[in-house]
Amino acid sequence: MSGTGGKEWPLIFFTLLSQTAVGAFWTWAAFFLAMGNTGNREEFGFLTIPVLTAIGGALGLAAAISFFHLGKLWRAVFVLNNLRRSWLSREILFELAFLFMIALLGFLEWRGVGPSFVIAGLVALAAVTGFCFLFSMAKIYMLTTVPVWRGPHTIASFFLSALLLGPLAAAAGQGSLYKYSDRTHSFQDIAAFISLSAIILIVLTILFLTPRVGFFGIRKATLLEYPVDRMYPYLVFRILFLGAATLFLVAFHKKQEIGRLINIALASAVAAEALGRRLFYAIYSRVGV
Amino acid sequence: MPNPYVHQYAFFFDASACSGCKACQGACKDKHDLPVGVLWRRVYEVAGGGWKKEGGVWVPDVFSYYLSMACHHCADPICGDGCPTKAITKRDDGIVILDTQACIGCRYCEWACPYGAAQFDAAKRIMTKCDFCYDDIDEGKPPACVVACPMRALDFGELPDLKKKYGGTAEIFPLPDAGITEPSLLIKPHRDARRAGKDTAEVANWEEI
Numbered sequence: 109m110s111g112t113g114g115k116e117w118p119l120i121f122f123t124l125l126s127q128t129a130v131g132a133f134w135t136w137a138a139f140f141l142a143m144g145n146t147g148n149r150e151e152f153g154f155l156t157i158p159v160l161t162a163i164g165g166a167l168g169l170a171a172a173i174s175f176f177h178l179g180k181l182w183r184a185v186f187v188l189n190n191l192r193r194s195w196l197s198r199e200i201l202f203e204l205a206f207l208f209m210i211a212l213l214g215f216l217e218w219r220g221v222g223p224s225f226v227i228a229g230l231v232a233l234a235a236v237t238g239f240c241f242l243f244s245m246a247k248i249y250m251l252t253t254v255p256v257w258r259g260p261h262t263i264a265s266f267f268l269s270a271l272l273l274g275p276l277a278a279a280a281g282q283g284s285l286y287k288y289s290d291r292t293h294s295f296q297d298i299a300a301f302i303s304l305s306a307i308i309l310i311v312l313t314i315l316f317l318t319p320r321v322g323f324f325g326i327r328k329a330t331l332l333e334y335p336v337d338r339m340y341p342y343l344v345f346r347i348l349f350l351g352a353a354t355l356f357l358v359a360f361h362k363k364q365e366i367g368r369l370i371n372i373a374l375a376s377a378v379a380a381e382a383l384g385r386r387l388f389y390a391i392y393s394r395v396g397v
Numbered sequence: 398m399p400n401p402y403v404h405q406y407a408f409f410f411d412a413s414a415c416s417g418c419k420a421c422q423g424a425c426k427d428k429h430d431l432p433v434g435v436l437w438r439r440v441y442e443v444a445g446g447g448w449k450k451e452g453g454v455w456v457p458d459v460f461s462y463y464l465s466m467a468c469h470h471c472a473d474p475i476c477g478d479g480c481p482t483k484a485i486t487k488r489d490d491g492i493v494i495l496d497t498q499a500c501i502g503c504r505y506c507e508w509a510c511p512y513g514a515a516q517f518d519a520a521k522r523i524m525t526k527c528d529f530c531y532d533d534i535d536e537g538k539p540p541a542c543v544v545a546c547p548m549r550a551l552d553f554g555e556l557p558d559l560k561k562k563y564g565g566t567a568e569i570f571p572l573p574d575a576g577i578t579e580p581s582l583l584i585k586p587h588r589d590a591r592r593a594g595k596d597t598a599e600v601a602n603w604e605e606i
């Protein structure tokens with residue numbers, strides 16, 4: 109049995125939005141925590157409410173889209189029933205926990221309550237919850253019966269996508285906010301650097317770990333193999349879009365131009381990762397019949 | 398009520414006797430009133446071989462055999478492991494059942510099962526699977542597929558009893574390593590099954606299943 113039947117677009121949108129939200133939160137959280145109690149934090153603090161609102165909104169939208177891949181929407185309330193064994197149940201638990209922490213942080217910032225060490229602790233805890241969310245999301249696919257998914261490339265791809273899309277989305281979001289202010293660009297520069305590093309790691313993952321075609325990818329996947337030819341168009345276009353994102357990021361770094369270039373880089377990266385997710389489902393091939 | 402003296406029901410399939418008539422498949426579909434596209438029991442046609450040279454002449458050297466497969470009510474059902482709603486459970490007599498009132502239709506079990514047992518009902522938007530005709534079993538009757546087989550290639554019973562009666566294996570081409578899920582299945586292999594594992598062989602009737 110190979111191929112998942114092409115009905116996974118809701119899952120692709122859910123995954124990309126979730127990865128973007130978690131990656132954006134990590135970027136914001138790293139800045140937030142690094143600034144400590146310095147004056148910069150105060151300057152940076154004006155971003156908190158818009159960033160948390162955008163991340164919460166993205167997570168809510170992701171959850172809503174994911175319902176479209178379910179056969180019975182209203183029974184989704186039962187998805188936490190198998191936390192002991194199902195990574196899908198755990199994924200939903202961590203998603204809800206992450207969303208709750210984002211909402212809590214937003215509320216505390218909005219009301220201006222809570223000592224700074226409590227806020228910092230909550231930010232760190234939310235970052236860890238986001239990690240658990242992505243980890244359980246990747247583990248869902250690491251099935252014993254699907255060798256092409258059960259490998260380090262699956263874990264790597266889930267986290268690298270978050271590190272590519274999240275900082276870019278955060279930088280693009282900040283760019284749109286800065287249109288109305290005269291703040292510095294340091295946040296965008298570092299976010300762009302993280303995304304660029306993620307692109308390099310993604311290309312290395314493709315080269316070394318992709319099943320069948322990577323240097324160290326899984327070779328003999330199943331008895332009934334998927335056609336390798338199916339991979340190439342996705343791979344080629346994914347690399348092209350990653351290349352485009354790199355070019356726009358480099359151009360952004362040189363010109364220090366806020367807005368347009370980072371937005372185009374984000375759009376290219378989203379296209380690349382959407383193709384990556386589609387490829388992931390296209391190579392599905394389980395053992396047996 | 399499940400039979401309290403049975404701990405693991407199992408199927409036996411004699412691949413050397415099966416003629417591929419699909420009476421088992423039809424009986425199952427009829428009893429459970431399954432819609433188009435849903436088959437709880439499927440008959441796979443495995444085919445392979447080619448031409449070989451004998452003296453100065455090329456002669457056909459082909460083989461084929463059938464496998465009648467349903468849910469194998471595994472000791473370690475991987476379909477149930479991933480199910481987020483615990484819709485898939487194992488009865489005391491080893492039969493793996495799917496609660497259609499709890500299934501959300503996420504199709505995760507379909508990805509996981511290496512025997513293609515979990516089948517999506519597109520009209521009801523939920524997963525379905527072979528339930529070993531437990532309603533008949535509880536009344537002491539055999540499953541519909543076993544009754545229907547004109548070649549007596551199918552049998553059922555408690556796993557240790559079937560092992561004693563028939564022996565057999567659960568690993569013939571193209572079935573996976575039985576260690577993954579420990580299926581409650583015994584197969585008497587067709588004489589060409591060993592060859593299928595070595596030579597180029599394939600399932601030749603994907604369109605039918």
